[in-house]
Amino acid sequence: MDIAEQRRHFPALQDKTYLNFGGQGPLPTPAITAICAAYEQGQVWGPFSRRALDWVAEQEHLTRATLATTLNVAAADITLTQSTTQGCTIVLWGWPWQAGDHLLLSDGEHPGVVATVAQLAQRFGLTWSTCPLSYCTEDTITILEQAVQPQTRMLVLSHILWHTGEVLPLAEIGAFCAQRDIKLLIDGAQSLGVMPLDVTGVDFYTATGHKWLCGPAGLGVLYIHPQYREYLQPTHCGWRGLQGFTYQQPQWSPDGQRHEIATTAWELGVGLQASLTLHQSWGTATQRYGRLTQLAAELWTQLGEIPHLMRLLPHPPPCGLVSFRMANYSPETLAQKLEQRGILVRAVAAGNCTRASIHYLTTGEELTQLVQALRELQGGTDPHVGTPEK
Numbered sequence: 424m425d426i427a428e429q430r431r432h433f434p435a436l437q438d439k440t441y442l443n444f445g446g447q448g449p450l451p452t453p454a455i456t457a458i459c460a461a462y463e464q465g466q467v468w469g470p471f472s473r474r475a476l477d478w479v480a481e482q483e484h485l486t487r488a489t490l491a492t493t494l495n496v497a498a499a500d501i502t503l504t505q506s507t508t509q510g511c512t513i514v515l516w517g518w519p520w521q522a523g524d525h526l527l528l529s530d531g532e533h534p535g536v537v538a539t540v541a542q543l544a545q546r547f548g549l550t551w552s553t554c555p556l557s558y559c560t561e562d563t564i565t566i567l568e569q570a571v572q573p574q575t576r577m578l579v580l581s582h583i584l585w586h587t588g589e590v591l592p593l594a595e596i597g598a599f600c601a602q603r604d605i606k607l608l609i610d611g612a613q614s615l616g617v618m619p620l621d622v623t624g625v626d627f628y629t630a631t632g633h634k635w636l637c638g639p640a641g642l643g644v645l646y647i648h649p650q651y652r653e654y655l656q657p658t659h660c661g662w663r664g665l666q667g668f669t670y671q672q673p674q675w676s677p678d679g680q681r682h683e684i685a686t687t688a689w690e691l692g693v694g695l696q697a698s699l700t701l702h703q704s705w706g707t708a709t710q711r712y713g714r715l716t717q718l719a720a721e722l723w724t725q726l727g728e729i730p731h732l733m734r735l736l737p738h739p740p741p742c743g744l745v746s747f748r749m750a751n752y753s754p755e756t757l758a759q760k761l762e763q764r765g766i767l768v769r770a771v772a773a774g775n776c777t778r779a780s781i782h783y784l785t786t787g788e789e790l791t792q793l794v795q796a797l798r799e800l801q802g803g804t805d806p807h808v809g810t811p812e813k
């Protein structure tokens with residue numbers, strides 16, 4: 424299991440230290456080739472020909488099956504989406520809310536999800552609030568117990584908080600919700616492709632292929648527990664969710680496809696399948712997660728030795744996100760200075776922090792380069808910038 428060999432498949436990993444998997448994963452050459460070949464083939468056949476349409480149907484089936492495998496669920500429970508956020512909106516707008524219902528979020532949800540909830544609350548007379556889970560200093564369940572209200576109908580949480588890298592205990596939260604008849608919507612943008620997933624006890628789990636799975640942008644996934652598949656009203660809906668074309672009463676598909684909408688870039692599916700096949704050629708999901716957390720822990724430890732640098736988490740991250748603040752530099756400036764040196768990290772406004780995303784594809788040398796660059800910047804010895812920004 425040679426990591427150098429695996430990295431050779433990624434053009435973006437050849438001449439830079441790419442630590443932005445949590446923003447967008449790089450596409451491997453087999454995925455790029457497969458997508459281009461699919462577009463070319465479609466044009467050779469004629470994009471709306473019987474052959475092309477049969478191919479689309481087959482690819483749709485394979486993509487759904489592939490994503491079901493990554494989530495460890497049945498293909499019938501999968502709704503293909505374009506993004507994590509779209510998965511959230513299908514659930515949030517589809518739930519039959521009553522005025523006065525309450526939604527509980529963590530204090531670290533992604534802005535797109537928060538905006539959707541705020542809009543929903545305004546439209547339907549709901550209330551919503553947040554609870555402090557970004558830095559789980561207390562027991563998660565204790566915090567949730569203090570925050571839920573008699574009217575709380577849904578908990579909207581990230582599996583992995585995108586700014587701090589805290590991982591929330593899904594099984595315990597699922598049991599907590601089940602006891603109170605609260606529905607659980609999980610944003611898995613930062614967890615799909617990072618760790619082996621078990622969505623038992625989760626009602627809705629949404630994620631995307633374009634981050635840690637290194638698939639193309641524009642293809643995401645929503646798991647809907649079969650119990651709620653029909654209860655969820657088709658709101659973001661269209662012809663793809665129908666069982667057949669009819670101008671009478673619509674017959675919605677019996678499976679997760681009922682919540683899909685319309686024409687999309689079907690070619691992206693072959694790209695995601697190719698990315699997944701490549702990952703699977705390097706160990707098991709557990710082995711990839713093990714390597715990633717070991718590297719993240721090494722970085723977290725080394726960052727702890729840099730003066731005037733504060734790590735957001737008080738413990739090694741149980742995922743690939745390592746976030747920190749460094750004195751004298753805004754997160755934006757720090758990300759820019761690092762990019763000048765070929766090291767790509769991102770500033771996350773939500774945590775006022777700089778975030779390095781560590782993948783199983785990351786190497787120890789890349790961590791050394793990042794730590795060395797931070798030391799030079801902190802010491803004012805960076806050849807690219809001179810003195811630190813005040």
Ligand SMILES: Cc1ncc(COP(=O)(O)O)c(C=O)c1O
Pocket residue numbers: 445446505506507508509533535581583584585610612613630631643
């Ligand atoms: C936790 C979380 N949720 C949602 C998103 C948005 O993802 P998408 O563009 O797939 O909707 C992100 C992207 O960074 C994220 O980190």
